[in-house]
Amino acid sequence: MRYLLTLSALALTVSAAVAQVGPPTSQRTCGANRQLVLKDGAVVLDTGPSTYARFVRSGAECTVGQFPEPAWVPSSNNPQCFIGYRCKDGSDDF
Structure with a gap:
């Protein structure tokens, strides 16, 4: 049962992510x-x-055990545009 819930959640996440991919950030x-x-809270970008x-x-958009790490992407007017964060897995070295 837990496997099915996880699989369903993954399918919804992938579907939502695919729908949001647009033109490259550049x-x-x-x-x-x-x-x-900022508008969507979490997006998948090219x-x-x-x-x-x-x-x-x-x-707040990261899962339990993840932390936000600052992220930069290339844009049309800035080669290192601060876009927000990427969720990274926490370290096991506590």
């Missing part, structure tokens, strides 16, 4: 990229040829 301004993250990543506005 084709939008830094402000437009940042606004997407960051380069065959490269996608999930960006979040805060640690």
Whole structure:
């Protein structure tokens, strides 16, 4: 039963992520990229040829055991645009 719930949640996440992928971040301004993250809370964006990543506005969008790490992407007007955060797995070294 737990496996089915996990699988269902994963399928919903993948479906939502695929629907949100748009043009590469390099084709939008830094402000437009940042606004997407702020508006939706969590988005998957095209960051380069065959490269996608999930960006979040805060640690509230990360799962338990993850922490927000600052993230930068290339944009049309800034090669290192601060877009928000990426959720990273916590370290086992406590």
